[in-house]
Amino acid sequence: MSQFPFGAFGRSWPLSLKVPFLVAALMLIISATISDRVLSRLGQTQEVQLQQLASTYLDGLSSSMLPSVVRDDVWEVFDILDQSRNQYEGVNVHWTIVANQNGSIVASSDPVQFPSQSDIPQKFVSRFQTDQFMNIDKVGGTALLHRVLTYQGKQIGQIVAEIDIGKLLAERNSVFWTLIATNSLLTLLLALAGFALVRRMLRPVTVLAEHFETSTQSAMAAIEPDVIAKQSAEFRKLFNRFNELALAIGERETLAIQLAEEEKVASLGRLASGMAHEINNPLGGMFNALDALKNHGTNLDVRSRSIRLIDNGLRGIRDLVRSTLTSYRADRSHRNLTANDLDDLRLLIKPEARERGLHLQWNVTSFETSAIGAVPVRDAVLNLLINACRASPEGREVGFDACMEGEVFIAEISDSGPGLPSNILEYIERKGAGSAPLDNRSGLGLWIVKRLCDEMNGTLSIVKSNETGTIIRLQVSSKILEKRDAA
Amino acid sequence: MDNENNRRSFLVVSGMTILATALPVRAQPRPVQFGLTPVFLTNDVELLSKLSSYLSRAVGHEVQLVQRRTYEEITTLLLSGQLDAAWICGFPFAQYLQKLSIVAVPLWRHKPLYQSYLIVPNNRDVTSIDDLRGDIHAFSDPNSNSGYLVTAALLAERKLRPDQFFKKTIFTYGHRNVVRAVASGLAQSGSVDGYVWDVMSQLEPDLTVKTKIIRKSEELGFPPVACLRSQSTSENVRLIQTALLEMKSDPEGQDVLKLLKLDGFETEPESLYNAIVVKMELVRGLGT
Numbered sequence: 156m157s158q159f160p161f162g163a164f165g166r167s168w169p170l171s172l173k174v175p176f177l178v179a180a181l182m183l184i185i186s187a188t189i190s191d192r193v194l195s196r197l198g199q200t201q202e203v204q205l206q207q208l209a210s211t212y213l214d215g216l217s218s219s220m221l222p223s224v225v226r227d228d229v230w231e232v233f234d235i236l237d238q239s240r241n242q243y244e245g246v247n248v249h250w251t252i253v254a255n256q257n258g259s260i261v262a263s264s265d266p267v268q269f270p271s272q273s274d275i276p277q278k279f280v281s282r283f284q285t286d287q288f289m290n291i292d293k294v295g296g297t298a299l300l301h302r303v304l305t306y307q308g309k310q311i312g313q314i315v316a317e318i319d320i321g322k323l324l325a326e327r328n329s330v331f332w333t334l335i336a337t338n339s340l341l342t343l344l345l346a347l348a349g350f351a352l353v354r355r356m357l358r359p360v361t362v363l364a365e366h367f368e369t370s371t372q373s374a375m376a377a378i379e380p381d382v383i384a385k386q387s388a389e390f391r392k393l394f395n396r397f398n399e400l401a402l403a404i405g406e407r408e409t410l411a412i413q414l415a416e417e418e419k420v421a422s423l424g425r426l427a428s429g430m431a432h433e434i435n436n437p438l439g440g441m442f443n444a445l446d447a448l449k450n451h452g453t454n455l456d457v458r459s460r461s462i463r464l465i466d467n468g469l470r471g472i473r474d475l476v477r478s479t480l481t482s483y484r485a486d487r488s489h490r491n492l493t494a495n496d497l498d499d500l501r502l503l504i505k506p507e508a509r510e511r512g513l514h515l516q517w518n519v520t521s522f523e524t525s526a527i528g529a530v531p532v533r534d535a536v537l538n539l540l541i542n543a544c545r546a547s548p549e550g551r552e553v554g555f556d557a558c559m560e561g562e563v564f565i566a567e568i569s570d571s572g573p574g575l576p577s578n579i580l581e582y583i584e585r586k587g588a589g590s591a592p593l594d595n596r597s598g599l600g601l602w603i604v605k606r607l608c609d610e611m612n613g614t615l616s617i618v619k620s621n622e623t624g625t626i627i628r629l630q631v632s633s634k635i636l637e638k639r640d641a642a
Numbered sequence: 643m644d645n646e647n648n649r650r651s652f653l654v655v656s657g658m659t660i661l662a663t664a665l666p667v668r669a670q671p672r673p674v675q676f677g678l679t680p681v682f683l684t685n686d687v688e689l690l691s692k693l694s695s696y697l698s699r700a701v702g703h704e705v706q707l708v709q710r711r712t713y714e715e716i717t718t719l720l721l722s723g724q725l726d727a728a729w730i731c732g733f734p735f736a737q738y739l740q741k742l743s744i745v746a747v748p749l750w751r752h753k754p755l756y757q758s759y760l761i762v763p764n765n766r767d768v769t770s771i772d773d774l775r776g777d778i779h780a781f782s783d784p785n786s787n788s789g790y791l792v793t794a795a796l797l798a799e800r801k802l803r804p805d806q807f808f809k810k811t812i813f814t815y816g817h818r819n820v821v822r823a824v825a826s827g828l829a830q831s832g833s834v835d836g837y838v839w840d841v842m843s844q845l846e847p848d849l850t851v852k853t854k855i856i857r858k859s860e861e862l863g864f865p866p867v868a869c870l871r872s873q874s875t876s877e878n879v880r881l882i883q884t885a886l887l888e889m890k891s892d893p894e895g896q897d898v899l900k901l902l903k904l905d906g907f908e909t910e911p912e913s914l915y916n917a918i919v920v921k922m923e924l925v926r927g928l929g930t
Contacts, residue, residue, distance in 0.1 A: 229812040230780070230819065233828045267827035271778055272810055 174353040179346030186338035194331055201323050202291070205298060209289050209318065212246045213302040215239070216253075216314055224253060224261055224304055224312045229271050233262035240264070247319035249297065252279075253304075255312045279315045296321035359390040363397060374408065375401040415603060422541075426479075429506030433475050437468030444468075478502045492529040492564065494522050497557055500533060504540045504553075513547055516554035516569075526633035527564050528611065535607040538600045539568040539627055546572030546625065554626075562633045567618060569626040575617070583615050583627065604629075673704040674878045677716045677728030679865070689901045696894045700885030701878075711815055713785035720870065726878040727869040733787040735868050736918040743874040745867040746886040746907035747914065750837050754910045755861040757836035758788035761824050761853040768831075768856055771796055779808040780820045780829035787918050789817055792859045793833040795921035798928045818842065825852035837864070841903045863914035867907070883909075 168176070216239060223231035232253050240248065250265040254275040263269035269276075282290045282299055290299045298320045304312040366378060377398040383391055444461035451457040478499040497519050508515050536555075543553045551571035558565055575583075579601065608615045613631035620626075676697060678690075690707055697705035708724075710716045713731055720728040721738060727745050735742055747754040762768055771793070781804075782789020790813075797807050804811050812829060814820050817838035823829040836858060843850040867886060869879045889895030890906030899906060 229778070229810070229828065230814045230823060233823065233826070234814075234819070237822070237826070262828060265827075271828065 174349070174357075176346075178349040178353075179342060182342040182345050186342055190331070190334045190338060193334060194327065197327055197330055201327060205291075205320060205323065206289055208246055209298065209300045209316075212239075212243050212248070212316070212318075213288070213300055213314060215243070216251070217302055217304055220253060221304060221306050221311070224255065225306055227255060227261055229262050233264075233266070233271075236262060236264040247322065249317040249319055251314060251316040253312060253314050256310055258313075261312065275313070275315060280313070291320065293324065296324050359386050359394070363393070366397065366401070370401075370404075375404050377401045411602065418600070425507075426503075429510070430475060430479060432510075433506050434472050437471045441465045441468040475502065490529045492525045492527045492532050494519065494524075496529045496533050497522065497536075500536055500540065501555070503537060504544065507541060507544045508553060511544055511547070512549040513544055514550075514552045516552055518555065519557045521558050523559070525559060525564055526562075527631050531607040531611050532564065532566075532629075532631060535604045535611075535613075535629060536566055536568065538604050539629070542600055543568050543570035543572075543625075546570045548572070564629075564631045564633070566629045567626055568629075569619075569624055571624045573622055574620045575625050580617055580620060583617060673706045674701055674727075674882060675708055675719075675725045676705050676882065677708045677710075677720055677725040677730070679710070679713050679716045679728070679730055686901065689898070692894065692898050692901065696889065696892065696898050697882065697885050699894065700888065700892070701881040705882075713783045717785065720868065723870060723873070726873065726876070727867055727882045729865060729867045731783075731785060731787050731865045732863045732915050732918045733791045733922065734785050735866055736787075736915050736922050737785075739912065739915070739919065741871055742868045743871040744910060744912060744914075745869050745874075745879060745883045747866045747910040748864050748902070748907055749905040750864055750903075752905050753861070754864045754908060754914060756788065756864045757861055758792035758859040759834050759836045759839050759855045760793065760831060760857040761821070761834055761839065761855055762831045763824055763827060764852050764854045766830070766854075771857060773856075774831045775807055776809045777830035778810045778812065778828070779804065780823040780832035781811055781813050782817050782820050782834065783813060783815055786817075786835075787862060787865070787921075788835040788859070789820060789833050791918065791921050791925065792862070794925045796859075798921075798924045801928065803928060821849055821853055825849050831856075837903075844903075860917065862917050863910070866910070866915075 216235065220232050220235045223235065236251050236253065239251075248264065250263060250268060252263040252269050252275055253261045255261050258275050258280075260269055260271055260273050260275055262271050279299060280301070282301075288301050290301075292298070296319065298318050300314070300316040300318060302314045303310055304314060362378065362382060366376060369376060378394045383394045383398075386394060441464065444464040447457050448461045452461075501515065501517050505515065540553065540555065547553050547570045552569075553571070554567075554569035556567045556569075582601065583605070605615065607613075608629065608631075611631045613629060616628045616630070618626035618628050674697070690709075694705060694707050708716070708719065708728075710719070713734055716725070716728050717730055717734040717738070719725045720730065721741060730742075735744075750756050760771060760774070762774070768774060779793075781793070784790055794804055797804055800807075812823065814823055817835040820829075820832040820834040821839060821842060824832040824834075832853075839850060839853075839855070867882070869876075869882075873879055885895075886907040887909070889899055
């Protein structure tokens with residue numbers, strides 16, 4: 156069920172519009188309810204008044220004309236009806252018919268329309284039930300009255316009269332439109348006042364929202380003191396709290412960056428150590444080969460084997476130096492991701508894997524040059540690979556699978572570790588989590604990955620994480636990058 | 643109709659007998675009792691006030707105006723001696739010609755004569771009484787000459803009674819009411835006093851314009867002021883007669899005549915009502 160009463164409509168509206176709209180809607184409902192009650196009450200009152208008036212009219216006529224109806228005295232009945240026009244001026248009688256017990260008209264106030272001695276029209280009589288004496292025709296603006304005349308317990312005739320209730324209906328109509336106009340005006344005024352008031356009340360909230368919004372783009376900025384000074388005590392307190400929060404987050408971020416830098420230096424140290432180790436191994440072989448050359452250089456077989464060993468060693472060193480230069484050169488300008496970059500990653504992680512006695516499962520398929528930036532992808536994957544190596548027990552496997560599916564680069568890094576803790580799982584999959592590191596130092600590498608991923612508009616997801624290992628997937632689309640570059 | 647008149651005669655005579663035996667001899671002169679029938683235009687308060695005022699002054703002591711709804715009631719009071727004089731219609735006078743005597747007769751357009759009109763709604767296309775068959779017809783009073791007898795006599799000439807000729811007859815007990823009934827459409831035709839209709843056409847043209855005259859009767863004797871023949875020489879009757887005859891020369895009397903749209907009062911012979919007697923006999927001859 157939607158939280159907003161109007162469903163999806165208005166859900167995106169700002170609070171400063173939504174609240175006055177709701178106020179106006181409530182006013183309309185209240186106004187309609189009140190109008191309905193007033194009109195209903197007015198209608199009932201009018202009907203009661205009309206019934207009393209009609210009853211008085213019929214009572215007056217009945218009592219004055221009973222003897223005349225008994226005698227079937229046409230003139231007397233007519234004269235009474237004629238005189239009653241002035242007597243009952245307020246009743247607005249259209250016509251009145253007086254008939255005898257046979258239904259024959261004795262006299263009517265309109266003898267041309269209802270001549271004496273003609274039958275009373277059944278269409279009038281049939282409209283009345285036994286206990287009913289008034290029948291209202293709202294469309295025609297008339298009410299039909301009926302009264303049975305009894306004399307000494309015997310029915311001697313009946314009176315049927317039509318009265319004009321147009322004035323009553325017009326009055327009701329007038330009240331209706333006055334109510335509509337007044338209520339509409341009041342509702343409009345209250346809605347406008349509500350709009351202005353709520354907007355004014357919500358202005359500090361808007362300021363707060365704007366500051367929170369900018370914090371997703373850059374560092375959280377504190378609210379200016381002059382803005383705080385203008386607020387009420389309640390919002391001044393809130394703004395000060397916000398500034399304290401912004402300051403704390405800023406400090407934390409600075410600290411995180413410092414930690415990241417330290418981590419980078421530490422990584423560099425480890426990398427340098429690894430590189431030294433990598434260089435040292437062939438170097439030892441090459442010195443051995445050089446000693447062999449010195450001592451047995453004349454021996455053709457020894458010479459050629461030593462030269463090959465030196466050559467292999469030097470090539471290995473050259474490749475290592477080259478890939479290191481490619482990875483860590485100061486120039487961070489955009490360069491497309493190539494298959495060589497992925498091969499370099501293998502070279503770079505190999506020392507770490509070897510140190511931990513891990514087997515690298517490297518699988519790169521259907522990969523050609525992509526428009527995706529090479530440097531952030533390499534940094535992100537390298538960090539994930541380093542984490543995978545650290546998580547996996549000695550002698551187990553670390554895997555790397557990469558491919559291109561259309562415009563999307565997909566890389567899956569797997570380890571044989573015990574699975575990720577829930578806070579890291581949540582951190583990896585939470586959008587925008589890259590704006591801050593995890594709360595312990597071990598999450599710094601992951602934070603860097605998240606930041607790089609956010610920069611590339613890529614996604615980081617968990618394919619698997621249990622006691623047998625973890626698979627993390629990185630997806631980056633070249634299209635998004637192109638759009639961002641174009642912008 | 644004969645039965646009805648016989649019944650009325652019986653009631654009048656019975657009433658007279660009872661009253662003659664029951665009423666004590668008056669010790670003091672009582673106020674003059676003057677009866678009025680609905681021959682008048684309306685029960686105008688101003689007219690009654692001025693008439694009462696003039697008569698009281700002219701007679702020299704209080705004159706009480708006695709009004710009733712029907713001609714019959716006034717006629718009964720007159721015949722029973724409870725009234726000194728009464729302004730009745732020519733028809734009751736003709737009915738009780740032997741018992742009643744003329745005190746004075748009004749002059750309408752300088753003559754003691756008037757007519758009966760047959761009227762219909764203005765938009766109705768009829769020209770004679772024969773076109774009115776099957777109507778609801780409005781009469782003024784069963785004892786009115788112009789408002790009943792003239793039309794009844796006209797039908798009697800055709801050997802018809804009103805209830806045979808008309809679908810229904812209604813009595814409105816006032817000439818003005820006859821005009822109202824026809825103008826409103828309650829009645830499709832009516833018999834009305836020509837004097838009343840003519841005066842109404844000046845005073846209430848909105849009402850009379852909705853009606854039209856399709857027949858005017860011959861000129862007949864104007865409704866007279868009558869008294870009991872036995873009291874014709876009494877002081878009160880003489881005083882009333884003098885007051886009425888001198889009305890046209892008295893400023894207050896002239897005001898009354900102006901309101902009545904009459905020219906004055908004169909003494910006239912009883913033969914003035916012979917034509918009405920003939921009509922009465924004609925109607926009686928038809929039976930019921």
